[in-house]
Amino acid sequence: MIKQATLAALFFLVFSIGCLNAQTVTPTSAVPDVPLLNKNLIKFNLTGVLLNAYDLQYERVLNRKQSIAVTISASPNVPLPFKSTLLNDFGGNSDAKRAIETTEFTRYTVTAEYRFYFSGNAPKGLYFAPFLRYMNMNLSQNYTFTPSDGKLHTAHMTSEFSGFGVGFLIGDQFLIGNHWAIDWWIVGPFYGPNITADFLGTDPQMGDMDAQDLANLKNNIESVKLPLYKTTATVTPSTNTVEAKLVGPYYGIRAFGLCLAYRF
Secondary structure (H helix, E strand, C coil): CHHHHHHHHHHHHHHHHHHHHHHHHHHHHHCCCCCCCCCEEEEEECHHHHHCCEEEEEEEECCCCEEEEEEEEEEEEEECCCHHHHHHHHCCCHHHHHHHHHCEEEEEEEEEEEEEECCCCCCCEEEEEEEEEEEEEEEEEEEEECCCCCCCEEEEEEEEEEEEEEEEEEEEEEEECCCEEEEEEEEEEEEEEEEEEEEEEECCCHHHCCHHHHHHHHHHHHCCCCCCCEEEEEEECCCCEEEEEEEEEEEEEEEEEEEEEEEC
């Protein structure tokens, strides 16, 4: 009885191994590897236009799970995003209101990313994309203040700065026929080392201000609080200049981008 059970178990084991070998060998030899088609995609971010940001991306599929992409973005002569919301929050402060209304920036970014497609059918489906981003920005603003003599002073402040950040993007890409696609950038936080933004402005009337007014101006600038940033100011009446320095990390988020893509 024991011998019969042992022989039955041995037969079952040999049969199972044979089935496993058949399952792993037969499909590989029977189904040929279909070559990838239309591995290049050119994309334009449609939703970015709403924020005066113009994004153009090129993606190249490497294999069924991987691709690489490069994105170039330009935002020329753009006012502050959500300007109306900021005015509602700070509109009671006339100096803050003038600063918000006169702020304008030009920003350029270049982003390189690697994509991993979970579907195994790149460039289709949900993907995870680590990326590296470079940013350069020019910014200008009229900073106004009223010293003890009641006379309105205006310093036109300008700055240029740049920085690098690394992050990851989660997105989903939908193929439409053989030549079109929709790429949805769902969310992509990034963070980088400290950048320094030096703002420089000139006020021809600064020589009329006394020592207390100059100290108040310095304190007003340094009282501006930005998350994770430190602000310092220098006021030099002999040259009629106002300098402000912001030091902090380069951080942000890529989110809610909807791109139209052409495949070829």
